[in-house]
Amino acid sequence: xxxxxxxxxxxxxxxxxxxxxxxxxxxxxxxxxxxxxxxxxxxxxxxxxxxxxxxxxxxxxxxxxxxxxxxxxxxxxxxxxxxxxxxxxxxxxxxxxxxxxxxxxx
Amino acid sequence: xxxxxxxxxxxxxxxxxxxxxxxxxxxxxxxxxxxxxxxxxxxxxxxxxxxxxxxxxxxxxxxxxxxxxxxxxxxxxxxxxxxxxxxxxxxxxxxxxxxxxxxxxxxxxxxxxxxxxxxxxxxxxxxxxxxxxxxxxxxxxxxxxxxxxxxxxxxxxxxxxxxxxxxxxxxxxxxxxxxxxxxxxxxxxxxxxxxxxxxxxxxxxxxxxxxxxxxxxxxxxxxxxxxxxxxxxxxxxxxxxxxxxxxxxxxxxxxxxxxxxxxxxxxxxxxxxxxxxxxxxxxxxxxxxxxxxxxxxxxxxxxxxxxxxxxxxxxxxxxxxxxxxxxxxxxxxxxxxxxxxxxxxxxxxxxxxxxxxxxxxxxxxxxxxxxxxxxxxxxxxxxxxxxxxxxxxxxxxxxxxxxxxxxxxxxxxx
Numbered sequence: 001x002x003x004x005x006x007x008x009x010x011x012x013x014x015x016x017x018x019x020x021x022x023x024x025x026x027x028x029x030x031x032x033x034x035x036x037x038x039x040x041x042x043x044x045x046x047x048x049x050x051x052x053x054x055x056x057x058x059x060x061x062x063x064x065x066x067x068x069x070x071x072x073x074x075x076x077x078x079x080x081x082x083x084x085x086x087x088x089x090x091x092x093x094x095x096x097x098x099x100x101x102x103x104x105x106x
Numbered sequence: 107x108x109x110x111x112x113x114x115x116x117x118x119x120x121x122x123x124x125x126x127x128x129x130x131x132x133x134x135x136x137x138x139x140x141x142x143x144x145x146x147x148x149x150x151x152x153x154x155x156x157x158x159x160x161x162x163x164x165x166x167x168x169x170x171x172x173x174x175x176x177x178x179x180x181x182x183x184x185x186x187x188x189x190x191x192x193x194x195x196x197x198x199x200x201x202x203x204x205x206x207x208x209x210x211x212x213x214x215x216x217x218x219x220x221x222x223x224x225x226x227x228x229x230x231x232x233x234x235x236x237x238x239x240x241x242x243x244x245x246x247x248x249x250x251x252x253x254x255x256x257x258x259x260x261x262x263x264x265x266x267x268x269x270x271x272x273x274x275x276x277x278x279x280x281x282x283x284x285x286x287x288x289x290x291x292x293x294x295x296x297x298x299x300x301x302x303x304x305x306x307x308x309x310x311x312x313x314x315x316x317x318x319x320x321x322x323x324x325x326x327x328x329x330x331x332x333x334x335x336x337x338x339x340x341x342x343x344x345x346x347x348x349x350x351x352x353x354x355x356x357x358x359x360x361x362x363x364x365x366x367x368x369x370x371x372x373x374x375x376x377x378x379x380x381x382x383x384x385x386x387x388x389x390x391x392x393x394x395x396x397x398x399x400x401x402x403x404x405x406x407x408x409x410x411x412x413x414x415x416x417x418x419x420x421x422x423x424x425x426x427x428x429x430x431x432x433x434x435x436x437x438x439x440x441x442x443x444x445x446x447x448x449x450x451x452x453x454x455x456x457x458x459x460x461x462x463x464x465x466x467x468x469x470x471x472x473x474x475x476x477x478x479x480x481x482x483x484x485x486x487x488x489x490x491x492x493x494x495x496x497x498x499x500x501x502x503x504x505x506x507x508x509x510x511x512x513x514x515x516x517x518x519x520x
Contacts, residue, residue, distance in 0.1 A: 008118070015122030022129040029133045033140035050154060057161050077179050081166070084181045098158055099181045101166055 042089055045069060049087045049096045062103065069095055152205060155182040160203040160210045161519070163188055167199045168216040168514045189316075192293050194358055194375030195395035195425050195503030196517060200315045213315040215356070215393050215517035217501035218508075220467075223247055226493035227271075228469040231278045236473060239263050239487040244271040246493030249278035260487055261478055273494070282455065282469050284507040285429065294360065294377055301339055313337040328361065330354065348374070356520070366390070368417075375424075380412050384420040384446070392423040392449070393517045395503055400430035400439050412439045416446035416462065423449040425503040428456055438471070451502045460489040466496045469506075 045068055056062045064071045069087045076082040081102040087095040163178050163186040170190075178186040184205045191198055196215040203210045226246030229236065233251050237258030238244075244255075248271050255270040301321035313320050313336035321339040322328070328342035335355035340346060346361035348354065354372035364378045368385035373394050376382055379401045384390070400412040414428060426448055428439040438456030446462040451469075458470040468491055475485040501517045 012118040015118035018122040019125050022126050026129045026133050030136055033136050053158060057158070057165065076181055082178075097181065098155075099162060101162065 042091075042093060042095060045087075045089060046095045053096075053098050053100070056100065060103075152182075152208070155180070156184050156203045156205055156208065156210045159184045159186055160201050160212050163201040163203065164199055164212060164214045164516060164519065167201065168197075168214070168516055191315075192297070193315075193356075194377070195397065195427070195505065196375075196393055197504070197514075198315055202316060211314070211316055212519055214519040216514050217393070217517050218504045218506075219513040219515045220496070220500065220502050224493040224496065225249060225467050225469075226273060226491050228282065228467070229278055229473065230281050230471055232280075232472070234472075234484045237482075237485045238265045238267070238270060239485060241266050241488045242486045242490070243267055244273070244486075244491045245495070246273045246491070248273060248275045250275060252277055258485060260475075260482070260485065263487065282453070282471060285453070286505055286507050297358075298339060298341060298360065304338075307332070307334075309333065311335075311338070330359070348372075366420075378414075382414045384414075384416045384422065386417050387419040388417075389420070390422045390424070393501075393503075394422055394424040395426065395450075396422055397427045398429070398439060400428075400432075411437055413442060414440075415442040416444065416448070418445040420446040421449070422447075425451040425505065426453070427451075427503070427505055428454040430455055440474075441470070449496070450500065451505060453505055460486060460491070463490040463492075465492055466500070466502070467493055 048066075049064075049069070052064055056064075064085065064087070069089050072086040072088060074084045074086060076084045076099055078099075082099055083102050084097055084099050086097045089095050159178075159180045159182065166178070167188045167190055176188045178188065180186065182205075184203050186201050186203045189200050193215070196217045198213055198215055200211065200213040224246065225248070227244055227248040227250070229248075229250045231251040233253060235253040235256045236250060237256050239258040239260040240263035242265060254275060257265040257270070259265070297319060298321060301319040304320050304322050307322050310333040313334075315337045317337060319337050319339060321341055324342045324346075326342065326344040328340060328346045329349060330340055330346070330352045331349040333353040334357055336357065339358045339360060341359075342361035344361070345363035345365070346359055348359065348364070348366045348370055350367040350369040352370060352372065354374050356373055358375050358377065360377045362378060362380045364376045364381070365383045366374075366376075366385060366388040369387050370385075371389040371391065373391045375395045375397070377397045377399070379399060382396050382398055384396075390396070396414055398412060398414050412428075412430070414426060416422065426441065428441055430439050433439075433455055439454065440456055441452070441454045441458045441460075443458070443460050443462040443464070448462070448464045448466070450466045452458075452464055452467065454468075454470040456470075457472045457474045458468065459474050459476060460468070461475075473484050473486060475482040475487055477485075477487060501515045504514075
């Protein structure tokens with residue numbers, strides 16, 4: 001049996017360190033990229049909200065109420081009848097915001 | 107037996123570098139996919155916002171009598187530029203939504219939303235009875251003289267209904283409700299004068315409402331036999347024929363005499379001063395309108411009566427308007443509906459001969475009937491008028507004067 005050179009041990013240590021750093025960086029990158037992507041539930045809600053906004057625009061049957069998100073009305077850059085509605089999920093993320101026309105109460 | 111033991115070289119660094127490269131490539135791939143995903147999400151949201159804002163602007167512009175501002179700056183950073191003009195019986199509004207080099211352009215026809223108590227029949231109070239014969243049926247609110255309706259009998263066809271009219275009846279005024287003052291004949295002249303004249307036209311052409319209106323003129327006869335849509339006027343000084351193979355969408359046609367050949371289908375607004383004839387099975391789809399405005403020139407140059415005639419199987423969905431600058435009670439403008447269908451608003455300052463169906467409203471000065479060689483005034487034979495069958499979503503041409511500001515709606519978006 002031959003002897004393993006002592007320099008190889010250093011080499012193995014360095015190599016393992018490199019691999020560990022690689023693995024760590026890869027994990028962080030993967031985790032961050034997953035975090036950036038919208039989660040499926042929010043995406044589903046966003047699609048439902050867009051459907052409701054289209055229905056409001058087409059038929060004027062406005063019903064934005066839901067248990068799955070909160071609707072806030074904020075000022076628009078344009079004067080009335082323009083207003084902006086924000087749809088905020090229960091996890092407090094902004095799902096969608098949309099300018100709409102205020103309904104004529106008369 | 108003797109084994110030769112070979113030395114395995116320690117090359118961990120080589121493996122580590124290979125691993126480093128592999129992981130690096132994988133990470134780059136993940137980062138690339140993630141960045142593309144985010145970018146696509148932003149782009150799709152941008153596009154979605156632009157579509158919403160474009161339609162929202164069309165709706166906003168539809169209800170503005172005068173556009174106090176033709177530029178809308180949206181919360182999402184989009185900008186919409188609006189323009190509005192009269193296009194036949196309807197108004198056309200165009201919205202261009204722009205965001206960092208991207209553009210969405212949509213146009214829409216707008217008209218008036220009819221009131222809930224839509225009138226089925228309005229006859230001015232000339233103290234004349236209307237005689238109902240055969241399978242005539244009137245559904246909806248009617249305005250007539252105090253003499254109202256009577257059961258009639260024509261050539262073995264007595265009135266078959268159990269009620270005279272299926273709806274409320276009120277006393278009418280001495281004249282028809284006035285026409286909208288904004289509906290002046292000058293708008294057409296102005297539109298024609300301002301339009302860009304085409305020397306020739308290719309067989310299939312689409313004209314955008316964002317561009318200047320185009321016009322194809324003929325000093326005498328014009329025959330249309332192509333596929334045309336949008337912002338174009340076909341104008342003939344004498345007569346104009348729309349061939350059955352033509353495909354027209356949202357165009358205007360103007361001539362003293364207009365004839366739609368049998369079997370033609372399309373969405374057209376036709377303006378004549380003497381005659382409009384829809385031959386058998388002509389189908390003018392929503393939103394279409396036929397307008398006959400008998401001018402002084404028409405009265406002096408045409409001996410024949412001015413009329414609109416819809417022959418068997420024809421249909422017009424939108425509106426029909428007949429008016430005269432100088433109404434002649436002996437020779438009034440005339441609407442003949444012979445086993446044909448009109449959906450929407452019909453306003454006639456002259457006589458109506460209805461042997462077909464009107465789903466919507468009929469405002470006419472007089473009713474008449476030519477049958478079996480005889481002429482009968484104030485008679486309806488096998489005619490059907492119903493305002494109840496008209497869909498609630500149906501938008502009328504903006505022809506009638508209203509004290510209330512009519513609620514405007516989008517008729518069609520393209």
